Amino acid sequence: MGSTNSTLSKIPNVEELVQETGFTPAHIVRLYDRFEALDKEKTGHLRPQDFGAINRLAINPIGDRIIGAFFSPGQETVDFHSFVRILAHFRPADKKRPKDPSMPEPVNSRTSKLKFAFQLYDQDKDGKISRAELLQVLRSMLEMQVTEEQLESIADRTIQEADLDTDDAISFEEFRKSLEKVNIDHKMSIRFLR
Amino acid sequence: MGLFLDFNPFDNLLCILLGISFTVWFTLLLVFIIVPAIFGVSFGIRQLYMKTLLKIFEWATHRIERGAKDNNHLLYKPYSNAIIAKEPTSLEEEIKEIRRSGSNRDLDHASEFEMSDIFYFCRQGVESIMDDEVTKRFSAEELESWNLLTRSNYNFQHISLRLTVLWGLGVVIRYGFLLPLRVTLAFTGVGLLVVLTSIIGFLPNGRMKNFLSEQVHLMCYRICVRALTAIITYHDSENKPKNGGICVANHTSPIDVIILASDGCYAMVGQIHGGLMGVIQKSMVKACPHIWFERSEVKDRHLVAKRLSDHVEDKTKLPILIFPEGTCINNTSVMMFKKGSFEIGSTVYPVAIKYDPRFGDAFWNSSQFGMVNYLLRMMSSWAIVCSVWYLPPMTREEGEDAVQFANRVKAAIARQGGLVDLLWDGGLKRGKVKDTFKEEQQKLYSKIKLPVIGREV
Numbered sequence: 001m002g003s004t005n006s007t008l009s010k011i012p013n014v015e016e017l018v019q020e021t022g023f024t025p026a027h028i029v030r031l032y033d034r035f036e037a038l039d040k041e042k043t044g045h046l047r048p049q050d051f052g053a054i055n056r057l058a059i060n061p062i063g064d065r066i067i068g069a070f071f072s073p074g075q076e077t078v079d080f081h082s083f084v085r086i087l088a089h090f091r092p093a094d095k096k097r098p099k100d101p102s103m104p105e106p107v108n109s110r111t112s113k114l115k116f117a118f119q120l121y122d123q124d125k126d127g128k129i130s131r132a133e134l135l136q137v138l139r140s141m142l143e144m145q146v147t148e149e150q151l152e153s154i155a156d157r158t159i160q161e162a163d164l165d166t167d168d169a170i171s172f173e174e175f176r177k178s179l180e181k182v183n184i185d186h187k188m189s190i191r192f193l194r
Numbered sequence: 195m196g197l198f199l200d201f202n203p204f205d206n207l208l209c210i211l212l213g214i215s216f217t218v219w220f221t222l223l224l225v226f227i228i229v230p231a232i233f234g235v236s237f238g239i240r241q242l243y244m245k246t247l248l249k250i251f252e253w254a255t256h257r258i259e260r261g262a263k264d265n266n267h268l269l270y271k272p273y274s275n276a277i278i279a280k281e282p283t284s285l286e287e288e289i290k291e292i293r294r295s296g297s298n299r300d301l302d303h304a305s306e307f308e309m310s311d312i313f314y315f316c317r318q319g320v321e322s323i324m325d326d327e328v329t330k331r332f333s334a335e336e337l338e339s340w341n342l343l344t345r346s347n348y349n350f351q352h353i354s355l356r357l358t359v360l361w362g363l364g365v366v367i368r369y370g371f372l373l374p375l376r377v378t379l380a381f382t383g384v385g386l387l388v389v390l391t392s393i394i395g396f397l398p399n400g401r402m403k404n405f406l407s408e409q410v411h412l413m414c415y416r417i418c419v420r421a422l423t424a425i426i427t428y429h430d431s432e433n434k435p436k437n438g439g440i441c442v443a444n445h446t447s448p449i450d451v452i453i454l455a456s457d458g459c460y461a462m463v464g465q466i467h468g469g470l471m472g473v474i475q476k477s478m479v480k481a482c483p484h485i486w487f488e489r490s491e492v493k494d495r496h497l498v499a500k501r502l503s504d505h506v507e508d509k510t511k512l513p514i515l516i517f518p519e520g521t522c523i524n525n526t527s528v529m530m531f532k533k534g535s536f537e538i539g540s541t542v543y544p545v546a547i548k549y550d551p552r553f554g555d556a557f558w559n560s561s562q563f564g565m566v567n568y569l570l571r572m573m574s575s576w577a578i579v580c581s582v583w584y585l586p587p588m589t590r591e592e593g594e595d596a597v598q599f600a601n602r603v604k605a606a607i608a609r610q611g612g613l614v615d616l617l618w619d620g621g622l623k624r625g626k627v628k629d630t631f632k633e634e635q636q637k638l639y640s641k642i643k644l645p646v647i648g649r650e651v
Contacts (some may be wrong), residue, residue, distance in 0.1 A: 031324070038323075054323060056322035060319045063319055087324065117316060120316060143311075172307075175309065178309055179310055182313075185311075190317065190320065190324070
C-alpha cells in the first residue's frame with residue numbers, strides 16, 4: 001500500500017499521456033508497474049524478447065504479430081509512452097465524446113481499432129491484405145490441423161466475399177465494410193478496473 | 195601519565211559490566227530459548243509477541259490511510275492485483291458470438307473462417323500483455339496493511355512524524371536486538387547439529403542410535419525455528435508422515451525444510467553442496483540415512499528413482515521429504531508438480547504450508563537475492579508466521595498415471611492452503627512455454643471449422 005504520487009513523478013509527461021490516451025492517472029501508474037515488471041533488465045525500454053516472456057502470449061497463434069504491432073518499423077525498442085499509446089486502442093470507446101471532425105481521431109474509436117486489427121493482417125503495410133498475407137494468418141491459426149489445399153480454399157472464399165473491386169486483395173475500406181455489423185467496440189475493448 | 199591512571203578503574207568497571215551483561219544475556223537465552231527447544235515446550239512468548247505486533251501494524255496502516263486522505267494522495271490498494279477485468283469465456287463461445295453479430299450470410303456458412311476471428315486472439319494477446327497469471331506468481335505478494343518494513347512498502351513516504359519514529363524504532367529493535375539474537379541462535383543450532391550428529395555417527399547402528407539421532411535433529415531444528423522467530427501452527431497432526439512414505443509439500447523458501455523438520459523426522463533429499471552446507475549435509479548423514487546426490491547423479495533419472503524407491507522400501511528408514519514444484523513460488527499459488535516422486539508407488543503424505551505475509555515475506559526470489567542475503571532479510575523481519583496442514587495420505591489409484599496423481603495431490607494441497615491451483619510449470623520462471631500448449635490452441639480453433647472444411651473437400 002502506498003501513495004501513487006511517487007510513481008507518477010517518475011513518469012515523464014503524464015499530462016500529455018492522459019490527454020492523448022484517455023487513461024486516468026491511476027491506470028497509467030498501474031501500466032507503469034506492469035511495464036517495469038516486463039522490463040527485467042531495467043533499461044527503460046521493452047524489446048521483443050521481454051514480450052516473449054509472457055507465456056499466454058507465446059501460445060497465442062498471432063502472438064508474434066501482436067508483439068510486432070508495438071514496434072514501429074525499424075525500431076527495436078518501445079518506450080513507456082508508445083506502450084501506453086498502443087494499449088489505449090483497447091480502451092472502450094467514449095460514448096459521450098462529441099464527434100468533432102477537426103480533432104484527430106481518438107485512439108480508441110471504432111476506426112482506430114479496425115486499423116489496428118487491419119495491420120495485424122497487413123504485415124508489409126501496403127494498405128492491402130493480399131492473398132499471401134491472408135494465407136499466413138490462416139496458417140498460424142490452423143497450422144497442423146488442416147492441409148495446404150484446405151487453407152487455400154478458405155483464403156479464396158474469404159477474398160471472394162470481401163473483395164469488392166476484384167483486385168484480389170482486401171483494402172482497408174473493404175475490410176471495414178465486411179465487418180460493419182460486428183460490434184467492434186465490444187470485441188476489441190478491454191475493461192479496465194477503477 | 196595521569197590520564198592512564200584515571201582510565202584504569204574505568205576499564206575494570208567496563209570489563210565487569212560487559213562480563214555481567216554477557217552472562218545475563220546467555221542465561222536468558224539458555225533458559226527461555228534453548229532449554230524449551232530441547233524439550234519441545236513453549237512459553238507462549240512468541241504468541242504474545244505476535245499479538246502485540248498485529249496491533250501496532252493496524253495502527254500504522256490507519257495512520258497511513260488517514261495521512262493520505264489528508265494530503266489528497268491517490269492511494270491504491272495493490273492487493274487486488276488486477277488492472278483489467280478478464281472475461282472468462284472460451285474460444286468457442288467468443289467466436290460464435292462474433293460471427294453471430296457480424297455475419298451477413300445464412301447460418302449454413304457460419305463455421306467458416308471470418309476476418310473477425312482475429313479479434314478474439316488479438317484481445318487475448320493484449321490482455322495477457324497487461325496482466326497475466328504466471329508472471330504475478332513470481333514476484334512477492336503485495337500487502338494491504340503495512341508491517342513497518344520498507345521492503346514491503348515500495349512507496350514509503352513521510353506521512354507523519356509518529357509513523358516515521360515508529361518505523362525508526364522498528365529498525366533499531368530489529369537490527370540491534372533481534373538480529374544479533376537470532377544470529378547467535380542460528381550459529382548455536384547449526385553448530386550443535388554438526389557436532390552432535392558427528393558424535394552419534396560413532397555409535398553402532400540400532401534403536402539407540404535412531405532414537406538419539408531423532409532427538410538431536412529435532413532439538414537443533416527447534417533452535418533454528420526460534421532463530422527465525424517462526425510461529426508455526428500445526429494442524430491435523432494425526433496425519434503426520436510415517437516410515438516408508440513420501441512427504442510432499444509446496445515450496446516457498448528454504449525455510450520450509452526447517453519448519454517441517456522441527457515437528458517430525460524426515461530423510462532429506464538433495465544435491466551435495468560445497469562449503470558450509472556440505473559440511474552440514476555430511477555430518478547429518480552420519481547419524482541417519484539422508485539421500486544426497488552428487489551433481490552428476492542428479493541428471494540420471496533412473497538412478498534417482500532407484501535410490502528413492504530403495505529407501506522407501508526399507509521400513510526402518512524415515513519418510514522422505516520432497517518439494518515437487520522444483521522451485522520457490524511466492525505462496526499465493528501452487529504450480530505444476532514434477533511427476534518423478536509420484537512414480538515410485540508408495541504412500542504420499544501431502545502437506546500444505548501457508549505463510550502469513552503480514553509479518554515478513556518468506557518468499558525467496560532466487561533471481562533477486564542470494565542465500566545469505568535472503569537469510570539476513572528473514573532474520574531481520576519481525577517474525578515468520580505460518581500454518582502447516584498435514585493432509586490425509588494418498589496413494590495412486592488404478593488406471594491413474596503419475597501426472598494425474600500428481601495433479602490430484604496438488605489440488606488437495608492448494609485447496610487446504612487456500613492457494614490458487616495453477617497448471618503452469620514452475621520452471622517457467624526461467625524458461626519458455628512448451629510448443630504443445632500452442633498446438634492446443636490451434637487444435638481448438640480448428641475444431642470449430644473442421645466439420646465444414648470436411649464437407650468442402
